[in-house]
Amino acid sequence: MSWAELIAVELGVLTLISAGYVDTSIIVRSDNLGVVVALSRGTWKTEFGLQDVLERILEMCCSFRLELQMKWVASKDNPADGPSRRVYPSRGMMFGSNPVVPDHLSSVLQEV
Secondary structure: OHHHHHHHHHHHHHHHHHOOOOOEEEEEEEOOHHHHHHHHHOOOOOHHHHHHHHHHHHHHHHHOOEEEEEEEOOHHHOOOHHHHOOOOOOHHHOOOOOOOOOHHHHOOOOOO
16 A cells, blocks of 8 residues: 555656646645655665655655655545545546656556
8 A cells, every 4th residue: 555655646746747846845645654754754665666666756856846745644534535446526626737657657557
């Protein structure tokens, strides 16, 4: 589960970059305390490639001067839980930019 949560953050950062965000602070809310702590500290365990994902996120943030402010949110209050279960908001509620999906994620993502 932590891998998927980190990938969600990576896609979020890629989406912000594709929308032209640079030199700004972004609040990221997650109901996964491990993700919140790892992104706040900048380190995670190497099992399952989690450190690799974290390093990609941090590198993108550094390159585009994006500061992630991590906040833990209870699962019941997490607006991302619906989409993660294939329950989507109306198109009008969706962000207008789509990320360029890197090769390392193309086989695990499906456009909806």
